[in-house]
Amino acid sequence: MIAETVCSAVAAAGLGIAAVTAYRKRYLTAARMAAYALVPLGLVLTGVVEWLADTAFSPTAWLGFGLLGGAWALLMTTRAVERRRGGTRKERKAAARAARGEAGAPAASAPSLGQARPTARPAAAPRATATDDFSDIEAILKKHGI
Template identity: 35%
Template sequence: MWFLCEPGYVPDFNDLTLLPFCAGLTLLGLIASWAAWRRRGLASGVRGVAWSLLPVSLYMTGLLELLWDVVKSVTSWVTHLIFSPTVWAGVALFGVSVVLYVVSGVARTRRGDAPEKVAKPKQVSDAIGELTASGPPAASAKPTKQAKPAKAPKAGKSQESSEFDEIEDILKRHGIN
């Protein structure tokens, strides 16, 4: 039994010990289900029977052996990962490569070797009236308001006339005058 103390030891799947173990779990579950049915009612008893039948059903379908193999493989992998200096050396090299990649990117941008930025496409307001390879701008593209020099109020007109002038300008731009 000294081999049980070795790291990474997982016993093999054994039909002779697993079948009686599953049958015992099912029998204990059925007894507990009967007791739950008597105390808490039909729903608790039926739920207990459902859980009680799982160990034998897993054994009979072969899923218990599959589950055992998965647990055994994961345990072996984890112990190999933890106790292997080769794996830790590989993890360290991976970390060094990531750090070097990041440092090279920082050094590249500081030195000015960064790739040139792609020119931004023209905005709709810049492209109005311009024919491009894709054709004229879409009908939904509305021109933005062009900056016009502000009109200086005339000395003889009041505030009301300047408001009317603004309204008149707006109507002219929309073709209503």
């Protein structure tokens, strides 16, 4: 009830501003303003505003939105885990069969298990001692005459 009144008032105000704009001989702008002003009135007359107001204050609707959000989060989580593992279960089985050399497994289309995981880093070189670091710095400073 209140939403319909507010939308009607917004439409009336917008049409009034459009009329003033048309009076100033800016017809294209006035027509555009009138079109925007008629949108809330059209939403009221079609019943969309009432439906939105009923939905916004309905605990059942909010529960439904929560369930939809939870389902979406569950789907995205499973996709992320699947990508991390290296494909679907079917693709992993086909890759394992191809690695063993069994017939009937398309070796070129299925990714192998090792491809999806990052390779291990090589062992890091031992750290330089503090005297090595300072000798490099001294050489640079001598080069620049400092």
